[in-house]
Amino acid sequence: xxxxxxxxxxxxxxxxxxxxxxxxxxxxxxxxxxxxxxxxxxxxxxxxxxxxxxxxxxxxxxxxxxxxxxxxxxxxxxxxxxxxxxxxxxxxxxxxxxxxxxxxxxxxxxxxxxxxxxxxxxxxxxxxxxxxxxxxxxxxxxxxxxxxxxxxxxxxxxxxxxxxxxxxxxxxxxxxxxxxxxxxxxxxxxxxxxxxxxxxxxxxxxxxxxxxxxxxxxxxxxxxxxxxxxxxxxxxxxxxxxxxxxxxxxxxxxxxxxxxxxxxxxxxxxxxxxxxxxxxxxxxxxxxxxxxxxxxxxxxxxxxxxxxxxxxxxxxxxxxxxxxxxxxxxxxxxxxxxxxxxxxxxxxxxxxxxxxxxxxxxxxxxxxxxxxxxxxxxxxxxxxxxxxxxxxxxxxxxxxxxxxxxxxxxxxxxxxxxxxxxxxxxxxxxxxxxxxxxxxxxxxxxxxxxxxxxxxxxxxxxxxxxxxxxxxxxxxxx
Numbered sequence: 001x002x003x004x005x006x007x008x009x010x011x012x013x014x015x016x017x018x019x020x021x022x023x024x025x026x027x028x029x030x031x032x033x034x035x036x037x038x039x040x041x042x043x044x045x046x047x048x049x050x051x052x053x054x055x056x057x058x059x060x061x062x063x064x065x066x067x068x069x070x071x072x073x074x075x076x077x078x079x080x081x082x083x084x085x086x087x088x089x090x091x092x093x094x095x096x097x098x099x100x101x102x103x104x105x106x107x108x109x110x111x112x113x114x115x116x117x118x119x120x121x122x123x124x125x126x127x128x129x130x131x132x133x134x135x136x137x138x139x140x141x142x143x144x145x146x147x148x149x150x151x152x153x154x155x156x157x158x159x160x161x162x163x164x165x166x167x168x169x170x171x172x173x174x175x176x177x178x179x180x181x182x183x184x185x186x187x188x189x190x191x192x193x194x195x196x197x198x199x200x201x202x203x204x205x206x207x208x209x210x211x212x213x214x215x216x217x218x219x220x221x222x223x224x225x226x227x228x229x230x231x232x233x234x235x236x237x238x239x240x241x242x243x244x245x246x247x248x249x250x251x252x253x254x255x256x257x258x259x260x261x262x263x264x265x266x267x268x269x270x271x272x273x274x275x276x277x278x279x280x281x282x283x284x285x286x287x288x289x290x291x292x293x294x295x296x297x298x299x300x301x302x303x304x305x306x307x308x309x310x311x312x313x314x315x316x317x318x319x320x321x322x323x324x325x326x327x328x329x330x331x332x333x334x335x336x337x338x339x340x341x342x343x344x345x346x347x348x349x350x351x352x353x354x355x356x357x358x359x360x361x362x363x364x365x366x367x368x369x370x371x372x373x374x375x376x377x378x379x380x381x382x383x384x385x386x387x388x389x390x391x392x393x394x395x396x397x398x399x400x401x402x403x404x405x406x407x408x409x410x411x412x413x414x415x416x417x418x419x420x421x422x423x424x425x426x427x428x429x430x431x432x433x434x435x436x437x438x439x440x441x442x443x444x445x446x447x448x449x450x451x452x453x454x455x456x457x458x459x460x461x462x463x464x465x466x467x468x469x470x471x472x473x474x475x476x477x478x
Contacts, residue, residue: 041123043064049110062103089113125332126194126221128336139350142350144457146170153168154168155363196223201233234319240314254296254297274353278290377425378418411425
């Protein structure tokens with residue numbers, strides 16, 4: 001039972017709420033941000049009641065005008081919030097009563113806080129999902145700008161945190177662009193899931209009045225109408241989908257932040273983070289700590305926790321509405337705010353980075369990074385890859401024992417391991433040759449990276465992303 005319904009039930013019992021219970025059950029401190037959607041839903045509901053003959057036109061107009069006055073107070077910061085009224089819904093309704101009189105009491109006809117809350121959350125999610133997607137797009141744009149500068153900048157690629165093969169920095173940065181593109185698609189899909197009108201489901205069994213729910217859906221911009229009243233008021237999948245998308249996004253952003261923090265160490269020295277996005281030590285004057293990157297990495301934990309909190313709250317709840325479901329809001333709002341904060345700080349931090357391309361280029365050619373290219377060379381000379389792999393393994397051990405690189409081995413030395421080695425072998429062992437060889441779609445060759453960069457620019461430059469086709473419910477009737 002939702003907030004005001006609890007109040008009415010207690011009044012029927014004749015008992016007053018214990019002050020500690022009132023504070024414990026109240027949600028105004030956090031659900032007040034839903035007020036624009038609460039008013040939007042109430043205006044539409046007044047119109048639906050009038051269409052059903054439950055309000056006269058003058059009554060509807062008085063209620064709508066009163067709601068406009070409430071909106072103006074909220075926008076101006078003069079609205080008299082009353083914590084004792086528990087939530088934003090009852091605060092708006094009580095203020096409307098004060099402004100327009102008894103006619104305000106007709107607004108709640110056929111409506112429950114249960115379907116009203118679900119409506120407000122869905123409207124809110126549809127709005128913030130767009131904002132979240134735009135925040136991620138800003139991060140993508142910052143990554144694309146830095147990628148355009150580093151198409152010809154070799155660096156080591158890693159597996160198992162060991163140097164593996166040369167790549168270019170732009171290729172590495174574009175990996176995150178594609179991750180964030182999938183994230184944007186997930187938020188778009190979450191918004192599509194939320195695009196289902198719950199209003200008219202009432203408390204759980206559906207409204208008893210002849211409300212045209214399809215017309216109401218059009219008034220509120222919903223594409224579909226909930227086909228089951230029990231599901232409409234007990235569903236929080238749309239919140240969970242947003243939180244799941246937020247958790248995955250947090251993981252991607254955490255990995256990017258971890259790369260930046262690692263690259264900024266003296267051991268790597270691939271990037272320098274601007275002083276504006278770093279802090280010093282309270283005791284060691286020489287320190288420059290990548291605090292912004294570390295906090296981005298750390299905030300993935302709260303994004304994960306918010307998802308798990310709501311999943312746990314929903315687990316095992318019998319149909320339909322239960323007060324446990326009030327616990328979804330703080331987690332939901334916190335994830336929205338956390339992603340917005342990251343999207344605000346990460347693009348300027350990325351723009352401020354100084355890439356130390358000399359260090360990256362030197363590291364790209366160390367630790368036998370082109371050994372695979374040597375094996376590929378033997379394949380081109382007619383050997384099976386597994387045989388070439390075994391031969392190159394022996395060559396690497398030989399070079400290690402002598403403390404030299406592959407490039408420093410003479411042709412006569414290489415031919416001790418295979419007569420397929422010829423005078424052109426050293427040309428295949430340079431970092432540039434290794435990069436050029438990987439020109440397939442999705443590869444790290446500069447020409448392939450330029451194609452990928454152009455493709456990413458087209459996608460990121462679009463105003464939005466398309467979500468996969470979904471079937472969230474019965475379509476609204478034309």
